[in-house]
Amino acid sequence: MGSSTPTKGSSLKDQAPIHARLKSVAGILVGCKPYVHKDDEYRLAEVLAMKKLDEASFSLYVHYIGFNKRLDEWVDGSRVNLDKPVEFPRSLRLKVLQNADNLHIEGLNLASSEATDIGAASQRGSGEPGGSGGTDEYADLSVYTTKKSGSGDDAAQGEGAHVPEVARIKNIKTIQMGEYQIEPWYFSPYSETVVGVDLLYVCEFCLSYYASRKQMERHRLHKCTLFHPPGNEIYRHDNISFFEIDGRKQKTYCRNLCLLSKCFLDHKTLYYDVDPFLFYVMTINDDYGCHIAGYFSKEKESTENYNLACILTLPQHQRFGYGRLLIQFSYELTKIENKIGSPEKPLSDLGLLSYRTYWAEVLMDLLLSPSIANNGSSYVGSSLSIDEISKLTAFTHQDILHALYSIDAIRYYHGSHAVIFNDNAIANYKKSLTKKKRRIEPSAINWTPPKFSSLELRFI
Numbered sequence: 001m002g003s004s005t006p007t008k009g010s011s012l013k014d015q016a017p018i019h020a021r022l023k024s025v026a027g028i029l030v031g032c033k034p035y036v037h038k039d040d041e042y043r044l045a046e047v048l049a050m051k052k053l054d055e056a057s058f059s060l061y062v063h064y065i066g067f068n069k070r071l072d073e074w075v076d077g078s079r080v081n082l083d084k085p086v087e088f089p090r091s092l093r094l095k096v097l098q099n100a101d102n103l104h105i106e107g108l109n110l111a112s113s114e115a116t117d118i119g120a121a122s123q124r125g126s127g128e129p130g131g132s133g134g135t136d137e138y139a140d141l142s143v144y145t146t147k148k149s150g151s152g153d154d155a156a157q158g159e160g161a162h163v164p165e166v167a168r169i170k171n172i173k174t175i176q177m178g179e180y181q182i183e184p185w186y187f188s189p190y191s192e193t194v195v196g197v198d199l200l201y202v203c204e205f206c207l208s209y210y211a212s213r214k215q216m217e218r219h220r221l222h223k224c225t226l227f228h229p230p231g232n233e234i235y236r237h238d239n240i241s242f243f244e245i246d247g248r249k250q251k252t253y254c255r256n257l258c259l260l261s262k263c264f265l266d267h268k269t270l271y272y273d274v275d276p277f278l279f280y281v282m283t284i285n286d287d288y289g290c291h292i293a294g295y296f297s298k299e300k301e302s303t304e305n306y307n308l309a310c311i312l313t314l315p316q317h318q319r320f321g322y323g324r325l326l327i328q329f330s331y332e333l334t335k336i337e338n339k340i341g342s343p344e345k346p347l348s349d350l351g352l353l354s355y356r357t358y359w360a361e362v363l364m365d366l367l368l369s370p371s372i373a374n375n376g377s378s379y380v381g382s383s384l385s386i387d388e389i390s391k392l393t394a395f396t397h398q399d400i401l402h403a404l405y406s407i408d409a410i411r412y413y414h415g416s417h418a419v420i421f422n423d424n425a426i427a428n429y430k431k432s433l434t435k436k437k438r439r440i441e442p443s444a445i446n447w448t449p450p451k452f453s454s455l456e457l458r459f460i
Contacts, residue, residue, distance in 0.1 A: 247274030307341025
């Protein structure tokens with residue numbers, strides 16, 4: 001009898017997963033994929049962890065296939081559909097055989113119509129580009145969501161990336177930050193002394209973290225004297241300020257900021273080596289201080305002209321236009337430096353959506369509205385090169401073309417390429433003009449591009 005262990009020359013069929021019907025939830029193993037009830041239907045999910053509550057009940061931590069990891073959750077074992085076959089990877093073959101009392105093993109592979117539907121659903125949820133543009137490189141989302149080969153960032157690239165098992169499970173239940181309680185989306189490598197507590201207290205000024213309310217109160221009364229981020233205030237307009245913080249000079253604050261942001265950014269991996277970065281923290285100001293709403297970081301020296309490395313609007317301040325402010329501020333700094341810039345890749349799903357919306361809005365505003373650069377007239381009907389648009393906006397050529405393709409505005413007209421906005425794009429643009437938007441006031445920026453000596457950059 002031949003061995004079923006996959007070899008170098010074995011076929012894909014030989015390495016196909018095992019399918020079995022469960023007699024009880026006790027037959028579930030970490031790594032298998034059962035169907036779990038969510039939102040009025042059963043969805044294929046991968047079991048990442050299990051807890052035995054008593055002799056007959058279990059709690060499972062699951063990731064829904066084809067969905068973002070922020071939806072991962074603990075579910076009761078009763079939500080597993082025992083009528084549908086469970087997929088076990090070949091690596092669990094021995095455990096499956098040892099657990100045969102709780103299984104009915106089937107000789108099925110994912111060749112049925114049901115399995116085909118699962119695969120199609122996974123592809124639909126994976127963010128494949130659609131619409132016009134076809135296979136054009138500027139319409140391809142993978143440029144913005146996939147890490148370049150040779151990049152120093154070891155960010156995860158989708159569900160197949162090699163991520164330590166412990167880093168796939170959310171380890172913080174709830175964060176108390178000022179008057180807000182926030183539920184984290186992802187794992188963050190906080191100290192073991194605070195992991196597992198029901199409520200993690202984070203100081204909204206210095207970002208130090210504590211396991212109890214009493215520790216936080218003692219910290220605010222006797223230790224922390226800050227009422228704003230520990231950096232230089234380089235912008236203030238209305239109730240919004242921006243502070244520039246050097247990762248080398250304020251290591252503790254910047255590391256705490258990275259730990260906090262890791263709770264909401266799946267791609268983020270940096271949380272210790274903050275020396276090579278500058279952090280720009282946006283705050284909302286009131287009589288009690290300057291409260292952090294979001295931030296972005298950028299490399300002190302970027303070989304690829306990235307003007308932003310990481311960006312986050314805290315969940316309690318999302319959907320209020322603060323993300324747009326962060327993006328606009330990064331480009332205003334790039335203009336002061338007389339450069340063009342682009343965010344570092346890969347972008348998160350929400351980051352890509354925010355950037356693509358911002359690029360499209362700025363380009364439509366530039367091309368359709370009267371412009372000082374064009375003697376008070378719009379550019380409609382005139383000739384304007386990508387280079388000229390890049391100089392006016394500080395966007396890279398790739399970002400400009402990607403944004404135009406995303407709204408189906410690139411056309412081949414009379415022997416050359418032209419920007420032609422369709423009725424839907426113009427209608428959305430006019431609708432956006434009626435909304436009151438937060439904008440950066442460039443004249444309120446008090447900033448000179450920092451210069452670093454070779455000694456200061458020697459470890460970067």
